[in-house]
Amino acid sequence: MNKNSKVILITGCSSGFGLRTAARLAATGHKVFATMRDLSKKDDLVGEVSLRGGKTKILKLDVTDVKSIEKVVSRIEENEGHIDVLINNAGYGIGGFFEDLEQEEIRAVMETNFFGVQNVTRAVIPLMRKAKKGLIINLSSIAGFCGFPGLGAYSASKWALEGFSESLFFELAPFGIHVCLIEPGTYKTKIFFENRKYAKKFFNSQSPYYETSQKFQKDVNDNVRIGAKDPEEIAILIESLIKSEGRPAFRNIPDQKTKLISLLKRFLPVRCYFWTVRFLLHFSSKK
Numbered sequence: 001m002n003k004n005s006k007v008i009l010i011t012g013c014s015s016g017f018g019l020r021t022a023a024r025l026a027a028t029g030h031k032v033f034a035t036m037r038d039l040s041k042k043d044d045l046v047g048e049v050s051l052r053g054g055k056t057k058i059l060k061l062d063v064t065d066v067k068s069i070e071k072v073v074s075r076i077e078e079n080e081g082h083i084d085v086l087i088n089n090a091g092y093g094i095g096g097f098f099e100d101l102e103q104e105e106i107r108a109v110m111e112t113n114f115f116g117v118q119n120v121t122r123a124v125i126p127l128m129r130k131a132k133k134g135l136i137i138n139l140s141s142i143a144g145f146c147g148f149p150g151l152g153a154y155s156a157s158k159w160a161l162e163g164f165s166e167s168l169f170f171e172l173a174p175f176g177i178h179v180c181l182i183e184p185g186t187y188k189t190k191i192f193f194e195n196r197k198y199a200k201k202f203f204n205s206q207s208p209y210y211e212t213s214q215k216f217q218k219d220v221n222d223n224v225r226i227g228a229k230d231p232e233e234i235a236i237l238i239e240s241l242i243k244s245e246g247r248p249a250f251r252n253i254p255d256q257k258t259k260l261i262s263l264l265k266r267f268l269p270v271r272c273y274f275w276t277v278r279f280l281l282h283f284s285s286k287k
């Protein structure tokens, strides 16, 4: 272990950003505790780590199960005495228009993407506070600051995460703990394939949204096929945030398209911004 090596806890490492980040950070000499809720899915991570070199400890953690979180955090405390970096990555998306979504489907996505992050963060903060340092990186999304039709539940979960993270930034700064967000656009991971979820009524032809939702599905598929980026970019960004020694920017947007949308959202009058989104949605429907 080199002197810049950090003790890092990551959630959701069975695929996507979590897997790439765990493997990348392990290869650069960090002590990585890579967690996943289902250990039978660990082979891809094990393969990636052995390809790149380095070591990870793979532990079971479901962000909705407080006991599993406490077990992991106690184990790291016993072995290492502290946690330098927490990466709240676990999450999923659900497609569905509001009236097609059942209340439990909305609650379930909040349970993972919002309360799940709070569960893990609550368990880790006391260790960081004791050490008077730490970095918490929360995986938000472009959907954390832009609402799109058919993604309301996911957007709500990430929007809530953004508000929570901003408050936490101020609350934890006096203890030397830094909080930041990553707000990616579209990256090629299982979130758009095996792990994709839809509202139960999404495919119900009697729904008043049926036609729009089928078009939405096609647009998302096209967008992923044409424009989805390499998830390694997120692993590289996380590595650089960790290297920035406690002073990373609060909002980190990795891709140019999302940066542009964020600027439009910030600087265009609301009416113009809504008009632009409507125009783009209409334009994509003509393709």
Ligand SMILES: NC(=O)c1ccc[n+]([C@@H]2O[C@H](COP(=O)([O-])OP(=O)(O)OC[C@H]3O[C@@H](n4cnc5c(N)ncnc54)[C@H](OP(=O)(O)O)[C@@H]3O)[C@@H](O)[C@H]2O)c1
Pocket (backbone or CB within 6 Å): 011, 012, 013, 014, 015, 016, 017, 018, 036, 037, 038, 041, 061, 062, 063, 064, 089, 090, 091, 092, 093, 112, 116, 139, 140, 141, 142, 183, 184, 185, 186, 187, 188, 189, 190, 191, 192, 195
């Ligand atoms: N890919 C993108 O374009 C994109 C864009 C913006 C934001 N994000 C965010 O980035 C994060 C990672 O997503 P990804 O794109 O890498 O997708 P992914 O490949 O589907 O990975 C998601 C990971 O989260 C895990 N997970 C889900 N629910 C969990 C729970 N209750 N407890 C623990 N782990 C759980 C999954 O585990 P299982 O294998 O067990 O399901 C999987 O390991 C998510 O928060 C997502 O919202 C992704």
